[in-house]
């Protein structure tokens with residue numbers, strides 16, 4: 001019988017498998033996806049958010065613990081566990097040498113990335129290279145890996161893990177780490193969580209999934225049904241407004257569009273519905289998926305003019321262009337009169353100061369609802385461009401409630417051999433909101449802890465593991 005069974009094949013699972021193997025445990029990793037699609041959402045990532053007190057290789061200046069914590073506190077509006085959050089933050093300052101040992105390389109961000117040279121370390125070759133490096137290292141170290149292996153249920157004895165099932169096949173192990181992602185690819189579950197809106201629509205039917213199709217939440221649902229303690233709201237998720245032409249799954253980062261703050265955003269009735277200039281785009285891009293989800297038909301249109309070109313990262317797919325706004329409206333399937341009314345009102349309300357997209361400038365509207373508080377320039381210079389946008393779900397936040405040990409808990413009682421990491425428990429830190437790069441920080445910190453804990457549960461431990469029992473008391477669930 002294998003010592004540690006790891007269920008999942010993304011960053012958190014791989015970190016757990018590597019740590020357990022380093023501790024001397026025998027490890028079997030079960031990945032639902034075929035080999036070509038291994039790596040879950042982690043393969044789509046680009047960076048992790050890192051605390052540092054002084055410049056470090058690819059990271060400039062400093063990003064101290066307190067600033068990182070305040071950023072997290074702000075985006076989650078306090079819906080976070082401070083102890084667990086600080087654990088993630090501190091771990092992010094020390095995990096990179098370990099990552100390098102397993103073949104991960106870092107690079108500075110390219111220009112046009114979301115202004116994160118100070119806070120985020122980018123993976124050379126992106127998340128795909130990271131997961132490939134971890135798989136190579138795991139195989140070299142003797143971790144057994146099985147693809148096309150979706151686990152559909154677990155056998156427990158009280159709180160103790162006994163075995164996992166893939167259909168009729170039963171796989172027993174001494175301990176287990178579940179790191180099988182969120183439920184963002186379970187369209188039925190999204191439908192149930194989001195329900196029907198006032199127009200009788202099922203908004204989730206129009207969501208696109210930015211990442212893997214394999215994160216169906218089967219084990220999350222199963223564990224909750226078995227009595228595991230859960231945390232988070234099933235409608236909370238990281239959602240970006242993405243190109244409506246993106247594929248249903250795995251569109252990745254290239255379907256994001258960064259033009260919103262440079263023009264107006266209208267719904268299918270041709271009406272504006274939110275302040276496009278509220279704050280810098282890196283701080284606001286992740287709210288627009290939800291805003292579009294609340295519009296009729298779950299679609300929005302970013303409308304810009306020639307002045308905006310060159311001021312945002314060019315999208316991979318060209319938008320729709322036209323010499324006039326009525327022509328653009330027709331091409332986008334919008335009512336030309338309604339769009340013209342919206343743009344005429346907006347143009348008349350613009351109070352242009354000195355435009356500067358790198359600061360919260362003084363170009364704003366006056367007397368318009370909703371206002372545009374920065375970067376408000378009239379749309380008056382052809383050609384005009386439009387992009388249809390849909391909600392793109394990155395990952396869901398409902399997860400299992402844990403303390404720093406990462407043990408799955410049943411009615412408050414921790415299992416002594418079943419642990420959880422990554423998106424399946426990220427909701428402990430992210431009750432809502434998001435700050436770029438923290439998903440990988442969470443997966444790396446808790447994946448490594450869960451792997452050490454699972455190995456320790458089988459009598460294997462490494463000389464200097466991360467010791468959750470010595471961590472901040474505030475992290476207790």
Ligand SMILES: Cc1cc2nc3c(=O)[nH]c(=O)nc-3n(C[C@H](O)[C@H](O)[C@H](O)COP(=O)(O)OP(=O)(O)OC[C@H]3O[C@@H](n4cnc5c(N)ncnc54)[C@H](O)[C@@H]3O)c2cc1C
Pocket residue numbers: 007008009010011012013030031032033038039040041042043044045046047048049149150151152179180181182210211212214215216217218219251252253393394395421422423424436437438439440441443
């Ligand atoms: C387009 C995109 C870009 C992103 N960019 C970033 C970024 O730059 N920085 C950042 O920090 N975060 C980013 N994220 C978020 C990040 O991907 C996640 O926070 C992180 O990957 C979660 O890691 P994980 O291991 O928990 O889940 P995943 O990497 O999704 O892995 C889950 C794994 O479980 C497997 N699985 C699912 N169900 C089962 C089952 N029943 N049995 C067996 N295996 C199963 C899946 O196949 C998959 O391998 C991005 C996400 C997307 C979609």
